[in-house]
Amino acid sequence: MGLTAATAPSALTGRAGPGSCTPGPGTAAGPPGDTALKLLLDHGPASVPASAGAAPSRRYRRRPRPLPPAPPRHGGPAPRLVRLRLQPGGGGGGAGPRPRPLAAGVGPRGDPPCLARLELRGRGDRHGQLGHGTLESVKEPRLVEALAGVPMQTVAAGGWHSASVSEAGDLYMWGWNESGQLALPSKGLAEEQAQDEDAGAGNAELPPRQEQPAAEGTAFISIQAFPALLDLPQDLEVSKVSCGSRHTAVITRGGELYTWGWGKYGQLGHRDNASSDQPRRVEHLVAEGLQAEEVVCGLWTTYVCVLEPEP
Numbered sequence: 001m002g003l004t005a006a007t008a009p010s011a012l013t014g015r016a017g018p019g020s021c022t023p024g025p026g027t028a029a030g031p032p033g034d035t036a037l038k039l040l041l042d043h044g045p046a047s048v049p050a051s052a053g054a055a056p057s058r059r060y061r062r063r064p065r066p067l068p069p070a071p072p073r074h075g076g077p078a079p080r081l082v083r084l085r086l087q088p089g090g091g092g093g094g095a096g097p098r099p100r101p102l103a104a105g106v107g108p109r110g111d112p113p114c115l116a117r118l119e120l121r122g123r124g125d126r127h128g129q130l131g132h133g134t135l136e137s138v139k140e141p142r143l144v145e146a147l148a149g150v151p152m153q154t155v156a157a158g159g160w161h162s163a164s165v166s167e168a169g170d171l172y173m174w175g176w177n178e179s180g181q182l183a184l185p186s187k188g189l190a191e192e193q194a195q196d197e198d199a200g201a202g203n204a205e206l207p208p209r210q211e212q213p214a215a216e217g218t219a220f221i222s223i224q225a226f227p228a229l230l231d232l233p234q235d236l237e238v239s240k241v242s243c244g245s246r247h248t249a250v251i252t253r254g255g256e257l258y259t260w261g262w263g264k265y266g267q268l269g270h271r272d273n274a275s276s277d278q279p280r281r282v283e284h285l286v287a288e289g290l291q292a293e294e295v296v297c298g299l300w301t302t303y304v305c306v307l308e309p310e311p
Contacts, residue, residue, distance in 0.1 A: 052082075056151070057203070057210025067218045072248075077269070077272055078284060079269045080284065085235065127139075127160040127223055128159070128175055128176070128227075129174065129175035129176065133226050146226050147166075147227055151166060153239075158244055160246070163243055163292065169239070171229070172227040172230070174227045177222055177224060177277070178246065179277075180262075180277025180278075181243070181246045182221065182222040182228065182230075183230050184228065185221060186221070190220070230279075237251045238251070238253070239251050239252065240295055242302075243295030243297055244262075244302065246261050247267055248297070255291035256281055257295060258279040258280060258282070259279070261276070265301070267297070267302050268302070271284070289309045290306040
């Protein structure tokens with residue numbers, strides 16, 4: 001005997017049809033999809049009867065994944081000391097003995113340095129960063145003839161400029177000088193400083209700049225296609241050099257750090273955001289009695305490894 005329309009269960013809900021307040025025969029109190037989902041969660045797939053073939057209900061929300069922690073903020077116009085524990089070469093715990101420094105131009109076994117001459121290749125079609133005197137790119141290594149007779153100790157390449165240090169401690173630089181990164185007079189930097197001074201002429205709270213505007217008749221350098229020998233203050237000798245995007249940092253043989261170039265993000269370490277086309281010593285390290293040993297320039301940052309004085 002068939003069921004009447006008034007008591008037939010609905011095919012979509014599993015409940016009695018219109019006019020009935022009770023579930024139809026053989027139906028559960030809720031939708032069969034909820035029953036199958038509850039059995040699946042409580043007892044696994046084997047507990048779900050074959051008759052419960054309805055699709056599980058989607059009325060649950062997936063738990064969102066936790067967001068990763070925010071990265072730490074680094075940088076600033078003033079250097080910040082981060083102490084690290086040195087590990088010996090074997091990887092064991094504790095600080096191992098510090099290796100003895102080598103003399104300039106002498107390898108680990110007393111043999112001559114590996115970089116006896118400088119060969120560069122790459123793109124030089126705009127800023128002369130290859131040092132060959134032209135603005136053309138070079139696909140094969142080519143000797144920098146201007147430094148052919150000068151034994152080199154180290155070399156560094158930045159965004160659009162390059163630098164090298166000879167065994168005698170002389171510093172050579174070439175390439176783009178848009179932000180004074182070559183430590184040569186920069187016209188763009190002089191104009192920027194003049195605009196800043198005009199804008200702050202009526203502001204008494206504006207701190208005075210440490211540099212004077214370029215004198216009239218100054219020979220500005222935009223692109224230096226040949227290596228240029230730079231004279232640091234007091235004829236200091238350089239041991240290390242590193243180039244960033246548009247700034248440069250060197251370490252003297254006395255352990256002092258000098259920086260110049262683009263300083264918008266405080267990468268020069270002079271407690272300001274000013275750019276400079278003149279080498280300036282980082283006075284913070286001197287005040288703390290820290291001796292610089294290594295320097296690495298990022299795009300807009302500078303990292304220095306220093307030696308603390310013994311207590």
